Amino acid sequence: MSDPGETVSAKDTEDVIMEATFRALSEHGYTDFRMRDIGEEMDLTRQVIHYHFDGKHDLMSSFLEYVIDQYEGSVEVEEDADPRTELDARIDQCLFGPEFEEFGHWDRMKVYHELYTYAQNDDDHRALFDDHYDRIRGSVVEVVERGIEEGEFRAVDAELMGQLLTDVIHAARGRRIALGHEDAPEQARRAIDEFVLDSLSADD
Secondary structure, rough: OOOOOOOHHHHHHHHHHHHHHHHHHHHHHHHHOOOHHHHHOOOOOOOHHHHHHOOOOHHHHHHHHHHHHHHHOOOOOOOOOOHHHHHHHHHHHHOOOOOOOOOOOHHHHHHHHHHHHHHHHHHHHHHHHHHHHHHHHHHHHHHHHHHHHHHOOOOHHHHHHHHHHHHHHHHHHHEEEEEEOOOHHHHHHHHHHHHHHHHHHHOO
């Protein structure tokens, strides 16, 4: 297969395609989405898209991995941050997302959750979402376990705590997106603080 004359790196080109895919999915929805819709959202040619991806399914699989990497790779905490500070940062990241120059967090979450609803019909995509869910939950479990070991958190079932926090986060995001309850993430954050994290402190 010949290179159709790209002037930027393959990684940069794929990022452009992924961002255009975000916008195309947001405008058309997954059901009506077509590969050609991406071309209307970027300056690159449709041939470039087909050079990098073998059809819609391949594109969607790469797109899901791209979305997941955006969120998992952007949690920032100091290396010596205490467990509560790190846990707060991870919860805030999941509920409110990182900053984007354009096409913000909730626009992206709208696309993510639409694809999530269709994952039940696609084994490959379901596996990607399942792995992402496990990694989010696992990152919370690791912080809780560290907090217990360091004496900052009281002894609790870290696995169950990770499950609870991940489910609350996912439900709050879904309520905001599906029902338009814009205060859902903030309400979830306050409830997590008051009923979960404050009671998790070893000083209580």
